[in-house]
Amino acid sequence: MPAQGKKFRAALAKVDRTREYQISDAVALLKGATFAKFDETVDVAVNLGVDPRHADQIVRGTVVLPHGTGKSVRVLVITQGDRVREAEAAGADFVGIEYIQKIKDGWLDTDVIVATPDVMGQLGQLGKVLGPRGLMPNPKAGTVTMDVAKAVREIKAGKIEFRVDKTGNVHAPVGKVSFSSSQLADNVQAFMDTIHRVKPAAAKGTYIRSATVSSTMGPGVRLETAGYR
Secondary structure, eight states, X not given: OGGGSHHHHHHHTTSOTTOOBOHHHHHHHHHHTOOOSSOOEEEEEEEESOOTTSGGGOOEEEEEOTTOOSSOOOEEEEOOTHHHHHHHHHTOSEEOTTHHHHHHTTOOOOSEEEEOGGGHHHHGGGHHHHGGGTOSOOGGGTOXXXXXXXXXXXXXXXXXXXXXXXXXXXXXXXXXXTSOHHHHHHHHHHHHHHHHHTOOTTOOSOSXXXXXXXXXXXXXXXXOOGGGO
């Protein structure tokens, strides 16, 4: 485990665990505390004052990160007719209604699936396969749409989907350690602003209880959340 290593302990010593940092200071500290030999992913974890057992307190949505995630995303568009050409022109990696059968046969070599409403009846049969993997297209996430070109371009540009888990936490990748501090700060800010904006009306009390930014192997750095309360 990373916590048992000397490098992790040295990185942890650089972070004041009792303090909340402004976003710009947090990402600068995070970058200075990294030690892995690979380009680590930077994640944000937010603890929310909601009860996800109630439908009116589920927090979910999408955000286009200003500088992307740093990851190459493979996009499958399941559609037919003129939308096939539109999806291909927009940069989709895989396009066609024939992928429904391919998925039934075990193919899942994609990161995001976009579909047009007219094929959702057939795609719905794959709910047990796609649902647990987070691949089922959803209108709220913008992945069920007639404007497949726009959807593909946004995903390729860094659009991510988030959803609160059963413990009230939201996790999301917001870049790579190799990003500049300003790029990471912009991405974290965009994500936090979006989380704040989608606050359910039914949520009472403190909404954003805490937020932490961390790299894959490094220690977490707490973010200042007073401005969101």
